[in-house]
Amino acid sequence: MAAATDDAGDSNEMIRVVSSDGEHFEMPEAAANLSLVLRHMIEDDCADAAGIPLAVVAAKPLAKIVDYCTKHAAKSSGLTIEEAEELKRFDAEFIEVDTDMLYDLLVAADFMGVEGLSKLAVQRTADLIKGKTPEQNRETFGIVNDFTPEEEEEICKENEWAFQITKPPSRLC
Amino acid sequence: MSQPNADDDGDCLSTLPDCLLHTVMSLLPARQAVQTCALSRRWRDLWRSMPCLDIDDHELRSTTSTTSPPAGSTPRLSWEKLENFTTNLRFAHNAPFLDRFRLHLPNYRHIAGHPVALETTIGVISPRRLPCIRSWCPVMEAMELKNCVLEFNEIACGTLKSLVIDDCRGCSLQLQPKALAVTAPKLTSLCLRLSVFGFTVSLMEQMISIPANLQMFRHFTS
Structure with a gap:
């Protein structure tokens, strides 16, 4: 990132990317450099006018990722305390998404190698799970309970120590 | 939210x-x-x-x-x-x-009354339990002990590279100053912040070839 912003010629260049569903996006090179995959493509001279194709990232999450990278690249160095706080607020607001988008961001950030966004999405997922019962988590993430009653009983018995010792196994899950 | x-x-x-x-x-x-x-x-x-x-x-x-x-x-x-x-x-x-x-x-104070439990829990720092923890965590490189009452007097780990002992003290029931022996041949970073007097730390000979960034704060004497 630092290299990109130091180099005045490159930092103004716009990089085009194409989502899996054919939508085109543009972002400054400094922003694209926040993605490991895009950075390597740029270094290998694969960034041309046609745009870098991202086969597994659909337009919706890609638009978010372009937003994220553009914002973070613009504020990458020499942050004042206020700017750092503003960026924090941006992140907090940015990641207030539904579970579908959260899932898309988890996959896309991992695929594109955007470390900051990966961490943000992973933390958000963990925060959604924290402090909830398995039943509440199933509801949040649409997880289907595919255990047979026998299996469920077995799991509850096996892992009773991690639930409430005094609680009857049948109510654990 | x-x-x-x-x-x-x-x-x-x-x-x-x-x-x-x-x-x-x-x-x-x-x-x-x-x-x-x-x-x-x-x-x-x-x-x-x-x-x-x-x-x-x-x-x-x-x-x-x-x-x-x-x-x-x-x-x-x-x-x-x-x-x-x-x-x-x-x-x-x-x-x-x-x-x-x-x-x-x-609420670490409870540890003092339960030395066996401590060994079971973080056996890594008890020589007697070491084989057990090695099989569980054979490549531990960093250990940080904060706010602990140390019921053991030896830390031995062949793979440990970084050790932090922060605001720990020996068992209050012991009248003699407690010595803590650290055997960690690969240790490169050691940070000690000990707030209670009467607690000594000795580093086993084979470990010390002057760790690169040895930090010591508020020493321990007796």
């Missing part, structure tokens, strides 16, 4: 690769991570191979998980619960490697 709606089309989260789910689970306290076993078949054994464990005494007392602990639960009961949880966790967890192991005991 807006609550995301359940996905009607299916469960996307469970389709993520193990490594991504492990990253998510690594941010959960251990108890909550284990509880993911009850979600579905996909999740049943996932926690067993997660590379980070974060055991927090506070979590085991808190009401956030499934139910509240019995009212008026005594420190001793809490300790037993923690010990029981940790022992079970160690038996059932079978990751090939461990990136991070954190044991957080905010």
Whole structure:
């Protein structure tokens, strides 16, 4: 990132990317450099006018990722305390998404190698799970309970120590 | 905070690769991570191979998980619960490697009365338990002890590179100043912040070839 912003010629260049569903996006090179995959493509001279194709990232999450990278690249160095706080607020607001988008961001950030966004999405997922019962988590993430009653009983018995010792196994899950 | 709606089309989260789910689970306290076993078949054994464990005494007392602990639960009961949880966790967890192991005991004073439990829990620092912990965590490179009452007098670990002992003290029941021997041939970083006098730390000869960034604060004498 630092290299990109130091180099005045490159930092103004716009990089085009194409989502899996054919939508085109543009972002400054400094922003694209926040993605490991895009950075390597740029270094290998694969960034041309046609745009870098991202086969597994659909337009919706890609638009978010372009937003994220553009914002973070613009504020990458020499942050004042206020700017750092503003960026924090941006992140907090940015990641207030539904579970579908959260899932898309988890996959896309991992695929594109955007470390900051990966961490943000992973933390958000963990925060959604924290402090909830398995039943509440199933509801949040649409997880289907595919255990047979026998299996469920077995799991509850096996892992009773991690639930409430005094609680009857049948109510654990 | 807006609550995301359940996905009607299916469960996307469970389709993520193990490594991504492990990253998510690594941010959960251990108890909550284990509880993911009850979600579905996909999740049943996932926690067993997660590379980070974060055991927090506070979590085991808190009401956030499934139910509240019995009212008026005594420190001793809490300790037993923690010990029981940790022992079970160690038996059932079978990751090939461990990136991070954190044991957080905010009310550490209770440790003093339960030396055996301490050894069981963080046997890594007790020579007698060392073989046991080695098989569980054979490549530990960093250890941080904060706010602990140390019931042991030796830390021995062949792979340890970084050791932090922060605000720890020896068992108050002992009249003699306690010496803590550290045997860690690969140690490159040692940070000591000891707030209680009458606690000495000696470094075993074979370990010290002047660690690069040895930091010592507020020493210990007697």
